[in-house]
Amino acid sequence: MSDFADGSASDAAIRALADGLLDAIDGGRWSDADADLETLAEEALGCIVQDRADGLAAIARETARCHTALALRHGLGPDAMHRLGQLRAIGVLVNAGRRSRRPHPAEALTRAGTPTAVVLSALDKGPKSGQDLVETTGLSPETVARALPDLRASGLVRSWPAGRLVMNERTDRAR
Structure with a gap:
């Protein structure tokens, strides 16, 4: 996990x-494709x-991208279909892992100065979209996006879709 450990x-x-996986499938190099799938x-x-x-989020994005790219191709042979099934299995693993994250203790999330506490404080005046939270807090979109799942998992924030936005x-x- 050396190359993948830093964000x-x-x-x-x-x-x-x-990309290497897709290239290997395109070239019919099944052992290379299998090695890439195993690494993924x-x-x-x-x-x-x-x-x-x-x-995990990066793996989810790339797994979905590869799966979609293969699924949209016509005339896939049995070897390519087999790798498509393997991608689907990895996608299930990733989704299960994303759902099973243990919530952080509420005390850690509300500790003054933490991004989660800043986001929580911004919600004092009522519901806000993610973009509203970015503007209100001055935090980066990535920081807000990392804070919200932790706050939801701990039960401190609830979210719901409102058209194209997600309100919190x-x-x-x-x-």
Whole structure:
């Protein structure tokens, strides 16, 4: 897990792995494709075990991209269809891992100065979209996007779709 362990290199390394997988499938190099799929699955499992949400999100994006790219092709042979099924299985693993994240203790999320506390404080005046939270808090979109799942998992924030936006508000537990 050396190349994938740090966040900034993670997206690029996973993207390169996914590109290599698609190239191997296009070229009928099944052993190369299998090696790339195995690496992708191992990295997904490593991200789940180490609670690396950013890495898991990158794997989810690239797995979905590869799956979609293959699924849209006409006339896939049995070997390519087999790898498509493997991608689907990795996608299931990734989604299960993303759903099973253990919530952080509320005390850690509400500690003054943490991004989660800043986001929670911005919700004092009522529901806000993600973009509203970015503007209100001055935090980056990535920081807000990382804070909200933790706040939801701990029961401090609830979210719901409102058209193309997702609205967020404090729960009674957070008051």
